[in-house]
Amino acid sequence: MIKVQREDFDIGAELASLTEGKTGIGGLASFVGLVRDLADQGAVSVMTLEHYPGMTEKRLAEIEAEARARWPLDSVLIIHRYGKLEPGERIVLVATTSAHRQAALESCAFLIDWLKTKAPFWKLEQGAEGAAWVEAKASDDRAAEKWKR
């Protein structure tokens, strides 16, 4: 399931909903991305996340489908926020459930690695020095590259 939203999310409620009434799930893996107060340019007071409505949902659905093709998963949940966020706020939640932990853990790592290089989101960081668009990192490209087949 894909959700692209401005509002915050309740991690406990979201994770609980993935397993409610299901007894065949052996493991749930999750990743939560947060706004940091320190970036390459110095201290960050506000981060604004821009995205491409329409394309964002399509690319996230494609990434979910790819994870489901690679691992035997019961649920996949991706929630990604946009708009103005302050340090400490949640940006993204990725969660997967499966009968076995390895599929859940690996697919969760895969999803966040692929999302970072494929989903059309951009971060603008504002601090005392002014505003700057976050540059894509080569380390993120390498992290996504290792899942290539």
Add this chain to the structure above:
Amino acid sequence: MKLLYFAWVRTNIGKAEEELAAPGHVQTVEDLLDWIATLGPQYAAALDRRNVIKVAINHEYVEHDHPVRSDDEIALFPPVTGG
């Protein structure tokens, strides 16, 4: 064609989207970027780092040699930084 701009492509050009009628010689994404760069100093500035600009046509990523059509929705943006 409908052009959409995001992140620093948008802030350099000064608008988020516009309808453009490209001249007949604009056949590929590469041609389109060359032509857009001539539309004014702000366009030239936005396309200064043209080799890093990502292009999506109708929500799908394409390479710079991909053909463009007059009814396409074409988005130009920097490498993505979500997550």
